Amino acid sequence: MGKIIAIANQKGGVGKTTTAINLAASLAVLEYKTLLIDADPQANATSGVGFDPRNIKTGLYECIIDGVDPKNSILQTETPNLFLLPSHIDLVGAEIEMINLPQREKMMKMALEKIKNDYDFIIIDCSPSLGLITINSLSAADSILIPVQCEYFALEGLGKLLNTIKIVQSRLNPELTIEGILLTMYDMRLRLSNQVVEEVKTHFQQMVFDTIIQRNTKLGEAPSFGQSIIMHDASGKASINYLNLAREILQKNGLTRIVDSEKIIDILEEN
Numbered sequence: 001m002g003k004i005i006a007i008a009n010q011k012g013g014v015g016k017t018t019t020a021i022n023l024a025a026s027l028a029v030l031e032y033k034t035l036l037i038d039a040d041p042q043a044n045a046t047s048g049v050g051f052d053p054r055n056i057k058t059g060l061y062e063c064i065i066d067g068v069d070p071k072n073s074i075l076q077t078e079t080p081n082l083f084l085l086p087s088h089i090d091l092v093g094a095e096i097e098m099i100n101l102p103q104r105e106k107m108m109k110m111a112l113e114k115i116k117n118d119y120d121f122i123i124i125d126c127s128p129s130l131g132l133i134t135i136n137s138l139s140a141a142d143s144i145l146i147p148v149q150c151e152y153f154a155l156e157g158l159g160k161l162l163n164t165i166k167i168v169q170s171r172l173n174p175e176l177t178i179e180g181i182l183l184t185m186y187d188m189r190l191r192l193s194n195q196v197v198e199e200v201k202t203h204f205q206q207m208v209f210d211t212i213i214q215r216n217t218k219l220g221e222a223p224s225f226g227q228s229i230i231m232h233d234a235s236g237k238a239s240i241n242y243l244n245l246a247r248e249i250l251q252k253n254g255l256t257r258i259v260d261s262e263k264i265i266d267i268l269e270e271n
């Protein structure tokens with residue numbers, strides 16, 4: 001199958017890398033072979049699953065710029081079925097080096113063609129920008145998942161991102177679809193959080209995932225241990241949230257069925 005999902009939002013601090021790491025880990029725990037690709041020069045996804053970016057010899061940069069086979073750069077994480085194509089700071093220079101290349105928007109797609117069928121899912125953690133690396137990610141992806149935080153200015157910049165998606169669809173990747181909009185950092189105690197949920201669902205309706213990611217202390221501290229939330233706090237609310245997101249994506253893609261009684265989309269209980 002090898003479905004590629006890019007997780008993108010040019011607005012920073014929306015839970016994008018957190019979602020990339022934990023969605024990938026959840027799919028892996030559900031026994032789907034999953035590759036997490038760190039397409040952000042900050043390399044937070046790399047460190048978030050236990051690797052020091054300073055020790056990475058070959059990663060996404062080398063695959064795109066130097067033509068290194070991705071198979072030679074992929075690392076096994078401590079989570080069964082979860083693999084990583086890492087990043088490091090050199091990725092910052094990739095956009096400049098690609099500027100004059102004839103197929104600069106499709107360099108990542110060409111690299112991933114070699115490994116796409118080796119995995120059930122490939123999750124790309126995009127950088128918080130709409131630069132050339134993010135465009136490459138959208139050109140390579142089958143769908144895009146958009147995290148939106150339940151805070152003031154939640155919809156800020158979303159129109160620009162949706163416009164970029166339309167441009168990519170029309171010029172580079174006509175097969176690109178929107179996997180869904182994911183509400184993150186939800187706190188039921190805050191009136192603003194509830195207002196944002198209502199506003200986003202009113203605007204985007206069926207595009208919004210049923211699953212909502214709650215604000216959670218364990219979720220915030222897991223990256224400091226180099227672990228996904230599944231490994232750090234397997235029975236906690238955040239793990240349940242991300243496992244439900246994974247199951248909802250599987251359901252959307254016709255890979256499983258979830259009866260209503262099994263849904264644990266529990267946003268009414270306090271953390």
